[in-house]
Amino acid sequence: MPRACRYTTDVREDTGPTTPDAAGREGGVRLALVAGTTATAEIDGLSAAGADPRVMRHTPGADLDILVHGEPTIAPVVPVSPTGCPTPAVVTRAVRDLIGFDVLGVDAGIAGPTGAPTIPLGADPGRDVRDGRAVPTAGAIFDRARDVGRALPDEHLVVSETIPGGTTTALGVLTALGEPATVSSSLPENPLGQKRRVVDRALAASDLAAGDAAGDPLRAVAAVGDPVLAAATGLTVGCVESGTRVTLGGGTQLAAVAGLVRHLGVDAPLSLATTSFVADDGTAGIETLADRFDVDLHVTDPQLAAADHPATDAYLRGEAKEGAGMGGALRLFADSGVPTAALHDRIETVYDRLLADRAEGP
């Protein structure tokens, strides 16, 4: 059975009640942005989710600010890649401006300040996975996030992430679970070899061999994961336990969340909504992961070539690709019937507002 559906943002489909409800009343869709940090991101060359490690630690707080307020308010940076590609939060916010959906900020170890309200999970920033004890409180974070997920009254939750370095920790978890060890990258050239070396060191430090944590996913997260993986997994499990439909909105990190959920024995239907940039990244193996974890894969192409703007050109060069709910938001947008040209215009508006009156560094 083919599981991957491919959309462009101009195609409207009837896929049931995903109509957003901006006031967040029951029956609507909400986008949860699970935000955190890991010291793993400070390893040179792994991530492009910020101009340098000093700035990168502020990316999750800034992404939350952008989704909630339209721009960084208290977060001291505008997250851009070393080559100037703006955070995918710009695209998610542009979609929100156009179709309206509530955002649920979740603090899974934010390191810097943010002006966005968040649900606290008591999570500290994740440690460098090379220590082999990346998230000592993974179980507690999972439990709290599951309680939040169980309690949400929404019909449909899009679960997304912002954590620089997150594909490396996702690779660690997939490896520890014995699953296909492929992940995407925010860089045009995926440093997959370097990531694998980092993961090998992490596994060695945690006395785990590849596959040793199969069926024990929280052990995998505690050893070689990150706090966002623990939180997103708990949120997803809590939602499906209480009848809230979940779309995992992201790339290989959210695919890893699907893997963690499956290794907990939860077999509820799950969708994974990602961007065409992840799907077109041969190193990511997103279709393999989706198939392996029995999730319906939805790929949306925002047709950015037609936009021809600095806010979007970097995606065409293979940068960023996904994050901060971009793929999930694009899926909602594709269902909305709003023309793609309006999305391109709005992305430029959000981008211009971000860069108009802010310096890049803290």
Place this chain on the structure above:
Amino acid sequence: MPRACRYTTDVREDTGPTTPDAAGREGGVRLALVAGTTATAEIDGLSAAGADPRVMRHTPGADLDILVHGEPTIAPVVPVSPTGCPTPAVVTRAVRDLIGFDVLGVDAGIAGPTGAPTIPLGADPGRDVRDGRAVPTAGAIFDRARDVGRALPDEHLVVSETIPGGTTTALGVLTALGEPATVSSSLPENPLGQKRRVVDRALAASDLAAGDAAGDPLRAVAAVGDPVLAAATGLTVGCVESGTRVTLGGGTQLAAVAGLVRHLGVDAPLSLATTSFVADDGTAGIETLADRFDVDLHVTDPQLAAADHPATDAYLRGEAKEGAGMGGALRLFADSGVPTAALHDRIETVYDRLLADRAEGP
């Protein structure tokens, strides 16, 4: 110059761009619910913001939950008065359902759990004012809230509160500032004599006489106030400093916030939007306070007699009166042009949902 305007929810006025923007983009209105607790509420007979003190400490978290999610999700109670009057958050949520506005949860010392995202201000629950050191960190709470207020991109912020016992602490602050010492009550018979005795003990314990804190408002809050007063004052000051228009949405507690702002030397225009129930409470003296602090008073009558429902009848008996943004939300509703009958229907819907599947106690 007459400052008090009186509205019913059927009257539409042209008072400028208060049109809500559900996606929270720039130019819209947002309602900040500043939530906290004070041990002062545990003094017997002072507050009706919960069935008993054990339950009352959960009211702020539950009010946040209701505004954000439509019902308590993680908060373990549905806040009702000892006679069964539901929290005014029901009315605020009903308005939000009908006209759509974003909610900004602010944690100014919440004691119980909540499923709503919040901005943390590092505030602990307030102490019993009779100790004379009610909020030792009032200055730090004020500073953080001011930073948040300065950073908000909104054109218009409605500042509201949820804190059981808050009229007693407001009375303490007004007295310490040397201002008219009148406040409203969530009880039909305002226990103003008891409140004044509590405040007298508080002032004696703090070595302050009435008026001693004039011009030093944070000293008044630190001695005999509560953390919500510190936070709401900081939020208001930060907003007006950065060009965000502020409506204080509430009763005498928000009037006390206006007083604190004025004693800081801030003379920016402020509005106070309250309910007809507060305005009709002769003990509250809301017009005197509004006049004294140079704020435009807007009184909205939600015409609840026409609703004839348990969710609203208690207001006609003089219970609750205000809180959780009720007066501010009603002001936005009056501007929206939506018929009052729709509001009454929606209040019943929110109320029925709250009480349908929840027990009252934790």
